[in-house]
Amino acid sequence: MRFARGLLASGLALGVLLSACGSGGGPEQQDGEPVSTGTVRSEREGREASIMQQQESAAEAGQSEQAEPVDVDAPGVIDFGHREGLPFTRNVVGDPEAPVLIVEYSDFQ
Amino acid sequence: MEELISTGIARYEYRHFIIFGAASQFAAMATECAGDQGAWWEFHDAYLLKAQARSFTRAGALELARDEGLNVGRFTQCIDNEEHRDRLLQMQQQAIADGIQGTPTFRINGQPGARSLGGIIEQVLAAAEAAENQEGS
Structure with a gap:
């Protein structure tokens, strides 16, 4: 019984750990290479910010042309x-x- | 003929009648796109009077647009999207319907124009006199 409780506790702990690191929105590991969560997040946020800036610039350019x-x-x-x-x-x-x-x-001509 | 226009006797309208194919079509399109930015006559003169062959290419037209201080982005969009395609097509079809067969062809108040400049001037003066007499009566 104690052994069974130990197994149950281990399983719960593993489940919590997997849910925290796995499918909870973290980065997917590709090709078995380790991934630094913080680096990927900052790179992605940087890319998103850059895209947003480009979209805003394009929108402003479009608006200025339309406004003409x-x-x-x-x-x-x-x-x-x-x-x-x-x-x-x-x-x-x-x-x-x-x-x-x-x-x-x-x-x- | 310029004197007839500058003195208010006549006004002059240029209509595209494409007979020399794609390059002419492009030049007409570029001129109409320039017209959207108030530079129709600048392009007309560049093509017709100065006979700038380079302008018949896309790069040349863009260079001309830059030289004239146009919004090149807007101009490029206009020629690439052929925004005046329908206008040019309509102009061509109307000309054919009006019996135009070659260039240059003139119409003076809707009537067939003479083949010579002197003949055209005579026609314009006669038409102006007729209009004046009509107003007086």
Whole structure:
């Protein structure tokens, strides 16, 4: 009986030990190499922090690009070359009230 | 012709009509993407007037975008995703429907334009006069 209690106590102790070191969220041991729990955790946390930083940076970059106003047909004034000072809207240049519209169909090559 | 535009007699619209294949298609796309950032005419001139052959490549277009101070990331995204594909396709189909067969082809207030610059100028002046007479009557 005492022997049986001893076995039971040993089994419980082993069970507690296994649950603490094994499947309780600790690192898995690969290829039989010893694993330092603290090192792996800090490396993983470092990687996670790095990924989060990258994701935050990407999100910020995306937000800044999205925040940039894109009005594809916004009117403007040409500020270079021989058309300087002329109003334009994308591919149309000249006074919007001009009575004549010249359309050119062309290929850049 | 520039004088007709600068004096307010006429306005000028450029429409892509792709006849020389992929490089032309790419240049048109790059120009439209530049247009999203207000640099349509800078790219137009680079391609058409300065005939910068390098610009017909992706690397060349990106270099041009950098030179013009564009948001290169946004520009790259636009050309890589072919964001103006539908616009260009629609422009091409409309041109074909309008009877355009080659380049350059002009339309003056919707009417077929002359083949020579002098002829076009005469047509523009006549159209302006007709518009003025119509307003006066």
